[in-house]
Amino acid sequence: MPENTLENTLDKDNRFIENEILPNLQTRWRATLKQKESMANNYPNRFGMPTINAKSNAGKYFVEFASSSSVHGLNHLVARNRHPVEIVLTVFFVLGALLCLIILSSLFWDRYQNNATVIVVDNNRDEFEILKPALFICPTTNVNLTEIPGVFKKHGVEHTPEAEEFFVFLGNLTYENMMDVPIFDEVPADKWLEILYDLRKYIPSNMLKENDPYETWVVTERGVCFATRNIFAVYATLNYWKTDNWTIIPEPDKLPLYNYSIDGIQENVHVDHTVLTAIYDPFELITYDTAMKEMKQRTILGAIMSISEIKTKQNVKDLSVHQRKCKFFNDGGLKTWPIYTRNMCVMECRMKVIQDKCNCRPHFARPIGEDVxxxxxxxxxxxGEITKRLFLFETPPPSCQCVPKCNIISYHIKSSANAEIDKEYTKKQTSSSNCFRKQIPTTSSHITLIVELPQIIYYRSLLYSFTDFLKELIKISVNKFIAAGVGGAAGLFLGASVLSFVEIFYYSTVHLCFYMKQIKQRRSKKAIGTSCNVN
Structure with a gap:
């Protein structure tokens, strides 16, 4: 404080009027207690404990930080007149507290990374929206023999017994019988899928009597199959692949849902061929290991279908895939599909293994260019020789990175009963009643599913967010002791807060730059003064 200002303050006896805050303690003492004639030279000149006098610039900077830091305990390291034992104990307790803080913070971080979600149960069935299942129908063998002459002519294939035998075998191809594929090279392999598509057996449209806009033929690992009520079926169609389409179809606003107010809901399906059927998630494609029920001709199947569902709340979307341990379809990440589902990921990984081992992609996989x-x-x-490496009925290896979908709906056939239609019984019934013949033709099969709607739904919800990681986890006891979280732990062990970490960052970056700049300026001034004295 300038002397003239001090004198004016003392003469006017105007304490803290012209200078309400006097940072220098000695000046403040003289200004407020002017009747005191003398003052000890060792009277403190600043708040806090007196500090040691460091010699180096680094030491001075550390003293400045430790003496002014809001982290309690550091000021004891730079205090004057400390016994060596006190210094050792101070260092020991500060390092011990820092170690405890690191351990506790790592536990909180691990919880945020690996246990950030929780599965909760919702039993408010009045608010449930249960999707009707998709239906996949895969005929066996999927070759219409009467169409062979016309299809061969259309594609310029010579109609020979070898060609007919080859495509009939191809229409019933599985991973198990690939070792027995007839050697036939008269038709390029890249035309096989189009020929099989034209040779497929007929399945009438509008099978479920719902005018389904998603009804289409899809290419699967079990050949060309008929799909209905499947939103993602378009991504596995021949036309989508041929046109090199990567368009993402927006999720529809209205989906086919079950009505809880209706009792005794049933699903009825008629098929005219021996087929494999799968009741499946409307937002998923089937793979080779998908559970399928074989339906032979002249068979009646009755079954009970139960439904379970896991949904994911919106607050989980902000987490990373590693944290929520699931993916939404718009998370992507696949090279041969525009969206993500677990089965798409499994099929892509399986095709990659085939490509690496056999230098090709099978005709039922999406082409990825001329290179393969x-x-x-x-x-x-x-x-066929490497089927054991294709994880057909096993969980894919971790290298595939095929995590589950975030929204999963599963349809389970709890119990079923088959009955074969007796020819003689059918003749007697059809002679007395034409109604029976109209309902169940003698050459077709009939499936009746009794639907059991779920009483509970599981939700994947956010349990521990990043905000929870930072904020205080309040624990209230008799004396209202407050602790926890990273901020609480820092306060518990170091007497620090989040602001203290900001302060540490500031002193190690911005303030350090200013301090180094000041040192350089002092050195330059000192060098100029020294040169002037020499001259």
Missing amino acids: STCNAMQLRCI
């Missing part, structure tokens, strides 16, 4: 050819007959046999 479609497997010929010999290469299909190569696939």
Whole structure:
């Protein structure tokens, strides 16, 4: 404080009027207690404990930080007149507290990274919206023999017994029988899928009598199959692949839902061929290991279908995939599909193994360019030799990174009963009543599913967010002791807060730059003064 200002303050006896805050304690003492004639030279000149006099610039900077930091305990390291034992104890307790803080913070961080979500149960069935299942129908063998002459002519294939035998075998191809593929190279492999598509058996449209806009034929690992009520079926259609389409179809606003007010809901399906059927998630495609029920001709199947569902709340979307341990379809990440589902990921990983081992992609996989050819007959046999590496009925390896979907709906066939239609009984019934013949033709099969709607739904919800990681986890006891979280733990062990960490960052970055700049300026001034004295 300038002397003239001090004198004016003392003369006017105007304490803290012209200078309400006097940072220098000695000046403040003289200004407020002017009747005191003398003052000890060692009277403190600043708030807090007296500090040691460091010699180096780094030491001075540490003294400045430790003496002014809001982290309690650091000021004891730079206090004057401390016994060596006190210094050792101070260092010991500060380091111990810091270690405890690191351990506790790592536990909180691990919880945020690996246990951030929780599964909760909702039993408010009046608010449930249960999707009707998708239906996949895969005929076996899926070749209409009467269409062979016309289809061969259309694609320029010579109609020979070898060609007919080959495509009939191809229409019933599985991973198990690939070792027995006939050697046939008269037709390029990249044309096989189009020929099989034209040779497929007929299944009438509007099978479920609902005018389903998503009804289509899809290409699967079990050949060309008929799909209905499947939103993502378009991504596995031949036309989508041929046109090299990568368009993402928006999720529809209205989906086919079950009505809880209706009792005794049933699903009825008629098929005219021996087929494999799968009741499945409307937002998923089938893979080779999907559970399918074989329906032979002249068979009646009755079954009870139960439904379970796991949904994910919106507050979980902000978490990373590692934290929520699931993916939404718009998370992507696949190279051969525009969206993500677990089965799409499994099929892509399986095709990659085939590509690495047999240098090709099978005709029922989406082409990825001219660099990788479609497997010929010999290469299909190569696939048959490596089926044990294709995780057909196993969980895919971790390298595939196929995490579950965030929204999963499962349809389970709890119990079923088959009955074969007796020919003689059918003749007697049809002679007396034409109604029976109209309901169940003698050459077709009939499926009746009794639907049991769920009474509870599971939700994946946010349990521990990043805000929870930072904020105080309040624990109230008799004396209202407050602790926890990273901020609470820092306060508990170091007497610090979040502001203290900001302060540490500031002193290690911005303030350090200013301090180094000041040192350089002092050195330059000192050098100029020294040169002037020499001259």
